Amino acid sequence: MSSTPGSRPSTTAIIGWLIAAAVIVALAVLLVLNGAAVWNSFFPPEAKSVQGQEIRNLYDIVFVIAAVIFLIVEGLIVWTVIRYRRKPGDDELPAQTHGNNLAEAIWTIVPTIIVIFLFVISWQSLNKIETVSATPDLRVRAVAGQFQWSFEYLPADADATTKALFTVNAPLGPDGGLVLPAGQTTHLYLRSTDVIHAFYVPQFLFKRDVVPQKNPLHDNQFDLDIPASGAGQTYRGQCAELCGVGHRIMVFEVRALAPAEFQAWYDKQVAAVNATAPPAPSGGQAGPPVNVTAQGVKFLEPTLTAPAAGFTFHFDNKDAGTPHDLDIVASDGKKVFDSKEFPGPAVQDLPVPPIPAGTYQFICSIHPTLMTGTLTVQ
Amino acid sequence: MATTTLTPAASTYRSGLYEWITTTDHKKIGILYLLNSFLFFFIGGLLALGVRTELAIPGLQLLTNEGLYNQFFTMHGTVMIFLFIIPILAGFGNYVVPLQIGAPDMAFPRINALSFWMLPLGGILLLMGFLTGGAASAGWTSYAPLSEDRIGAAVNDAAGSGQDLWIMALVLIGTSSILGSVNFLVTIFKMRAPGMTLFRMPILVWTVLVTSVLVLMATPVITSALIMLFIDRNYGGHFFDPATGGNAILWQNVFWFYSHPAVYVMVLPAMGMISEILPVFSRKPLFGYRAFVFATAGIGALGFSVWAHHMFTTGAVYLPFFSLMTFLIAVPTGVKMFNWIFTLFRGKLTFSTPLLFALGFLSMFLIGGINGAFSAAVPVDFALHDTYWVVAHLHYVLFGGSVFGVMAGLYYWFPKMTGRMLGEGLGKVQFVLMFIGFNLTFFPMHQLGLAGMPRRIADYAANAGWNDLNLLATVGGFMIGASMIPLLWNVFISLRAGKIAGDDPWEANTLEWATSSPPPPYNFDRLPEIRSERPLFDLRHGRTANH
Numbered sequence: 052m053s054s055t056p057g058s059r060p061s062t063t064a065i066i067g068w069l070i071a072a073a074v075i076v077a078l079a080v081l082l083v084l085n086g087a088a089v090w091n092s093f094f095p096p097e098a099k100s101v102q103g104q105e106i107r108n109l110y111d112i113v114f115v116i117a118a119v120i121f122l123i124v125e126g127l128i129v130w131t132v133i134r135y136r137r138k139p140g141d142d143e144l145p146a147q148t149h150g151n152n153l154a155e156a157i158w159t160i161v162p163t164i165i166v167i168f169l170f171v172i173s174w175q176s177l178n179k180i181e182t183v184s185a186t187p188d189l190r191v192r193a194v195a196g197q198f199q200w201s202f203e204y205l206p207a208d209a210d211a212t213t214k215a216l217f218t219v220n221a222p223l224g225p226d227g228g229l230v231l232p233a234g235q236t237t238h239l240y241l242r243s244t245d246v247i248h249a250f251y252v253p254q255f256l257f258k259r260d261v262v263p264q265k266n267p268l269h270d271n272q273f274d275l276d277i278p279a280s281g282a283g284q285t286y287r288g289q290c291a292e293l294c295g296v297g298h299r300i301m302v303f304e305v306r307a308l309a310p311a312e313f314q315a316w317y318d319k320q321v322a323a324v325n326a327t328a329p330p331a332p333s334g335g336q337a338g339p340p341v342n343v344t345a346q347g348v349k350f351l352e353p354t355l356t357a358p359a360a361g362f363t364f365h366f367d368n369k370d371a372g373t374p375h376d377l378d379i380v381a382s383d384g385k386k387v388f389d390s391k392e393f394p395g396p397a398v399q400d401l402p403v404p405p406i407p408a409g410t411y412q413f414i415c416s417i418h419p420t421l422m423t424g425t426l427t428v429q
Numbered sequence: 430m431a432t433t434t435l436t437p438a439a440s441t442y443r444s445g446l447y448e449w450i451t452t453t454d455h456k457k458i459g460i461l462y463l464l465n466s467f468l469f470f471f472i473g474g475l476l477a478l479g480v481r482t483e484l485a486i487p488g489l490q491l492l493t494n495e496g497l498y499n500q501f502f503t504m505h506g507t508v509m510i511f512l513f514i515i516p517i518l519a520g521f522g523n524y525v526v527p528l529q530i531g532a533p534d535m536a537f538p539r540i541n542a543l544s545f546w547m548l549p550l551g552g553i554l555l556l557m558g559f560l561t562g563g564a565a566s567a568g569w570t571s572y573a574p575l576s577e578d579r580i581g582a583a584v585n586d587a588a589g590s591g592q593d594l595w596i597m598a599l600v601l602i603g604t605s606s607i608l609g610s611v612n613f614l615v616t617i618f619k620m621r622a623p624g625m626t627l628f629r630m631p632i633l634v635w636t637v638l639v640t641s642v643l644v645l646m647a648t649p650v651i652t653s654a655l656i657m658l659f660i661d662r663n664y665g666g667h668f669f670d671p672a673t674g675g676n677a678i679l680w681q682n683v684f685w686f687y688s689h690p691a692v693y694v695m696v697l698p699a700m701g702m703i704s705e706i707l708p709v710f711s712r713k714p715l716f717g718y719r720a721f722v723f724a725t726a727g728i729g730a731l732g733f734s735v736w737a738h739h740m741f742t743t744g745a746v747y748l749p750f751f752s753l754m755t756f757l758i759a760v761p762t763g764v765k766m767f768n769w770i771f772t773l774f775r776g777k778l779t780f781s782t783p784l785l786f787a788l789g790f791l792s793m794f795l796i797g798g799i800n801g802a803f804s805a806a807v808p809v810d811f812a813l814h815d816t817y818w819v820v821a822h823l824h825y826v827l828f829g830g831s832v833f834g835v836m837a838g839l840y841y842w843f844p845k846m847t848g849r850m851l852g853e854g855l856g857k858v859q860f861v862l863m864f865i866g867f868n869l870t871f872f873p874m875h876q877l878g879l880a881g882m883p884r885r886i887a888d889y890a891a892n893a894g895w896n897d898l899n900l901l902a903t904v905g906g907f908m909i910g911a912s913m914i915p916l917l918w919n920v921f922i923s924l925r926a927g928k929i930a931g932d933d934p935w936e937a938n939t940l941e942w943a944t945s946s947p948p949p950p951y952n953f954d955r956l957p958e959i960r961s962e963r964p965l966f967d968l969r970h971g972r973t974a975n976h
Contacts, residue, residue, distance in 0.1 A: 093876070105808065109806060110803070113802065121796070124770070128791055131774050136778045144777075145711075145712055150716050155717050162759065163757070167756070170753050170756045174807075177752075177807045246572075246575040247572055251881075256811065258812075259744060259811070260743045260744060262671075291814070297495075
């Protein structure tokens, strides 16, 4: 701002510049104190799948080109604005330049070359990501419905229509999630039972929509390779396409196991399905009933009281098509009661054996963030 | 001409309000557009602050009913796009285009009034959803089949009548756009003053022309899609429901076939306004006028071949084609950027508020263009799609671009509309608050998206690592809200006691500054000779200076 008499900067303008300076100082301090974290925040997380690593490499190239273009052009804007401000009292017209065909040609052709280069490298990397193995080590169908994920494990020679060998219904936790062998290729099919969802795992840098299709052969499918180094790791996944009021809670986990460990887990699941279903617990030990109702992916009763000598949950699942279960978790996180889930609308009586008096949590393990309450046993 | 000429007897009992309601004068209709759009801007802004407040910290605090949260962001997007940005640009076009081409009014003044009055009606219909058991809540994109369900209110967003009201409102607003675009096209082609050849038209007129072509070609497509959705919902149609043989992706194709060109409808006129303002405040002609016109037409044409870049993760589009076209559309946009910069280059810049907002447009729209190129690389889009990165990108284009352009235009043409200048001091305070608030809100969303935060969620885990950036974005959001206070105060005091503007306070180039401020109902007593795209510059400095 100039200090020539008659063009004194207004107080409001000074305030404005002060605010701008304060923000710049704040940003500078942030950079000095936490530069590495700020720098890393411009990049996606380290990729944990082979396909994700391909995407990350492409991102890095795009980022460098974009950053260079940004610095040049934004720098040009800022420099021009500072350099060519009008001096007070200067009434002379600047040169009236109407254009320059050479300049127009340069800034048409150079950007065209850059974007075509970007297109070619992203097409190449797309082809690598979309490559599908003819003989994957494992085929799994991820099934999405409002608002939970389940994972159906298919036989080796399956296609998208094949029935599951067994199904993992809990999307999270030690008994659930999408369990995969590290160092091997998994072919995933995506099936929706209602609206559009999206299978998204940030650490794989990847998402694919789960589009409802009448014909399962039209379901989206892709290959996922977790490198051998991922054994023992768990990755967070989440639905990325708005699917209704419970969209937020549609989370799941991907658990990578070493191949031997995976095989043991797999055999156990197959054996459990093949074993004859255990007889339903008879009413012999049934205690007094405790009513629980699930509606709208919520428990209607926030608190429950039950006798320590054993009782029976009278569990009313009113959510059509949505499975719920009812587990009791002790304060140390241990499950003291674990029931099988069932879709609503249906009512089941679940006998609970005697448990020590105290305060517990009751949860639906399929919707643990949304469906939880306090159980007092006395 | 076609303006209403009242007999003295009739005018005696017509109150001011009655005159505004029945007016067919393009200037009054233009001002009505602006007032109506700003009203909805504030409504949409409050909805956004509701969303930002909920997201400030983990846990559900304000919108504990997540269905209501979904209504908030759905209505925020719908209101901002269909009732603020598109109409306010149409409003500036309405006010300025006839003046800039030396016409006394629009070609069809009564249709012009009709197109305006459909907007408040559509807006009321849309907002009625909040009073009738829940507004639309399937996102402003209303993807089928989520938007089709009428049953199971507990889990389905679209169960209430809000979704039907949304459809009706959008059909009304779309019809208003179509009528408006026909009106603009006929006005621009048939009502230019003698000497105003196509290549002497101000760039704003060119951008409104291309925008009108886009609206005319694209809006009927979404109108038919909306009617199909309405039939599906109410009369058992099966267009978009896969369970009964329909196709869920069909909705996305027709929706984006309109809604991507609509992005250019929301940006091109703002680019036009910037292209009027930069030359005036740097005292130079626009660099590369013809290149600019061709780039505008190029964006319009390419704009119809990129819609499926919103659908890269559906697995249902031919990826390389849409990736290539999306990359290519960056080229004409880049041409414009360089033309603007070289308009400033070697100029003599006066930092009045319109120029500040125009520079805000340049520097922010640049980011919105560059971060868009990330998503054009299909594999990178697999990581970024439907995360907060996309929210950052679209706001850098539509807020950093269009809204900064709208503010520049408001400060620039307010003197013409009212005869009084807006205060410069308050204008600069508004600019600084808005510029900083905007970047605080939307820049961190890039990082949130990279860190994996999906769009359209009411809550997030406290240990997800998203807390600081969300809080920052919320603080910035309230700063944007605060920047509206100096604007409103500025308008209020300037209308009463602002500096008298005179005909041409900015030493501008185009014809609207050749008449009084505000102009008479018939616009011009006489027109200067039109020998170039800067008739007023020629008048002031002589034709020879404009070489």
